[in-house]
Amino acid sequence: MLYFLVIPGTYFSNQKFTILSYVFILTYLIPLFMMIFLKRLKLIKSYRTESVNERKLPVILMIFLFYILANSLESILLLKDLSLLFYASSFGLAMLFIFLFRDFKMSIHLLALGISTGFFIALSDKYGQSFLLVIMALIIISGFLASARLHLKAHSVKEVFSGFFTGILAVMAIYLFL
Structure with missing residues (x-):
């Protein structure tokens, strides 16, 4: 939603609603039902996927x-920016998946915020506009979330930082090379 607020575009309300609904279904509803299905099949023990092995199937x-x-x-001309976001998300998750085979549980939360931060850095470059306030807000939110993950002992400092910077690098790689 933030994208539609800061990027100039000629989207009608019904177009925004349709796009956001499509994104919501593919990024929230389908994964939610997938997790329920995986738990019913006993492929995961809990929705938190605390172990490295439990994370592999949901991540893939x-x-x-x-x-x-x-x-x-990407096939919709006005939505190429959003395709960058989701290609980078896919690439970032692929990098996270590779680290799972080294028994390294990178923070998915911080990966997502790193991708969001990197996305607005890339948009700043593409449009020649400063999205500094958005980027700063995302970095501050990332700091709060990182602190919470560390306080809950859900991750180590290395796992939190690697998640955030992998997210930023995923966006930069996709933006620069595609």
């Missing part, structure tokens, strides 16, 4: 969902 499914979403948005 999300990689494909984000890739499908990016491909479908």
